[in-house]
Amino acid sequence: MVYVDGVFTDEAKYEPVELIRASRTVVRVGLMLLTAGSGSYRVKSAMAQVGAALGMTSVQAQVTVNEVTVTCHRGPIYRTEIAQTRTIGVNSQRIKHLQNYCELLTPLGEHAEQPVVDQRLADIEKELDRIESRGLLYSAWPNAFFAAVACAAFAFLNNGGPVVISAVFLAAGLGQLTRRAFLHKGFNQLAVTMMSAAVASGVYLALSNLLFSLGVVETLHDSGYVSAVLFLVPGFPLMSASLDLSRLDFSAGLSRLAYALLIMISAALSVWAVSATFGLEPTPTEPITLSVFALFAFRCLASAAGVWGFAMIFNSPWKIALWAAFIGMVANVVRLLLVDNGFVVQGAAFFAGLIVGVLANIIAPRIRVPRLTLSVPAVVIMVPGAAGYRAIHYLNSGDTLQALAYGVEAVFIVIAIAIGLTLARSVTDINWLRLGRETQ
Secondary structure, eight states: OEEETTEEEOHHHHOHHHHHHHHHHHHHHHHHHHHTTOOHHHHHHHHHHHHHHTTOSEEEEEEOSSEEEEEEEETTEEEEEEEEOSOOOOOHHHHHHHHHHHHHOOOOOTTOOHHHHHHHHHHHHHHHHHHHHOOOSSOHHHHHHHHHHHHHHHHHHTTOOHHHHHHHHHHHHHHHHHHHHHHTTTOOHHHHHHHHHHHHHHHHHHHHHHHHHTTSOSSOOTTHHHHTTGGGOOHHHHHHHHHHHHTTOHHHHHHHHHHHHHHHHHHHHHHHHHHHHHTOOOOOOOOOOOOHHHHHHHHHHHHHHHHHHHHHHTTOOHHHHHHHHHHHHHHHHHHHHHHHTTOOHHHHHHHHHHHHHHHHHHHHHHHTOOHHHHHHHHHHTTSOHHHHHHHHHHHHHTOHHHHHHHHHHHHHHHHHHHHHHHHHHHHHOGGGGOTTOOOO
């Protein structure tokens, strides 16, 4: 017997064992999306779709960066389950497969016959096994190459020359190799981030000093070592946190934001320690002298290459990465042109975020991919990682005013990008404005 609505009734009528199996499958979908880096909005939506496909009346969920609390209702009975994952990462391919599969599921009524529910449950579990068994698209060396390309593109956009770009390329590749090797062995993410930042910045500074001592370069490009560690910028958590907070989902948004800040602080502290050892400061450098046409062409190339590199790091298929590169190229070049013409930096970032959001929301449904897999790589190249790292450097050096200036600049640029993305989503999808609707 079970106690339902104030009275004891026949347990077999409500089949709680089947509800347990079904609710565990719902939770499994949520955890798979969380470990792939999806935002809470998509996690809740996918769990609701799976629940409806298994004959549940409703699925209510609370999500953080690595936990889900789910209550599954079937008629008058319900089951609440809490689950946690220790893995926090990004896997665009998994998000794509899970989202597309969940959207194809058709709801079953709560009075569906049990054999039908059992067959549906078996089919869903089989598909989840298939998606989970898919390995990463790219092995360690190609993955390191993608990070190297992204950071080398950053180096050019940060006014680095050919020698600096080459040094950043090698340093970032080695840093990403270190990061991937230790993460796959289960080491603490914050410790791995510090180690990877130390490797990347240390390799860059060692190469720079070697080339300087050999007379290959006349001056050291001190701020180049910041570009070498920008592959550590937590773009997915930052943007997901911003979008979660715009939906007033504070538990998910604040936890993701805290995670992203911890990653950035860990990397920045490691970079500061290495730079202090070498006696360098991450000072901005003068722009490279190029013709207007050449500057425009190289900015387009560097912006596209940087976004493409980040998309590939996120385990995106080529199709998604190329579309993201196109979107990011358009938005970032517009942003740079606005800044060159005296537009306020935060305003330029807002318009760039708006362009990314509009293009992603137009393109993503047509090629059946999640919007985040297009928009996040496209805006990561605009995240002011250099300003954030400089803020930590000056804070540790005791220069509070400089630290505050760079910190405020970084925060407001990220906020401006997030506002642009949110506004774009609001004008292209009316459901986004309805807080009661959990669809993405």
